[in-house]
Amino acid sequence: MTLTNCVALSLILCAIGIFGMLTRRNLLGILLSVEIILNGANINFAAFAHFRAADPVAGAVFPIFVMAVSACEIAVALAIIISMYRRKKRLDVYRMEELHG
Numbered sequence: 001m002t003l004t005n006c007v008a009l010s011l012i013l014c015a016i017g018i019f020g021m022l023t024r025r026n027l028l029g030i031l032l033s034v035e036i037i038l039n040g041a042n043i044n045f046a047a048f049a050h051f052r053a054a055d056p057v058a059g060a061v062f063p064i065f066v067m068a069v070s071a072c073e074i075a076v077a078l079a080i081i082i083s084m085y086r087r088k089k090r091l092d093v094y095r096m097e098e099l100h101g
Helices: 003-023 029-050 060-088
Strands: none
Touching: 003 029, 029 060
């Protein structure tokens, strides 16, 4: 495993996530695509920390921080999605015109 392989994998995951965000109509699918993008960023952080950093432990802090922020983001986003589903009975992004009311 080299740095180039890790960066290529990270790029592929980010591309899949961006494609998923642009093509999905369901809010849960969009949320999963955002998580794929964050996982690609985590691989990138960990790869550069492993291959280029003087202290690899210091570079491992970034993926842990991203995972913590991601867990908080998922909790808030799922609460919003559940609330929207209970109110509107659908999760189609294009059919939702307003968030209030």
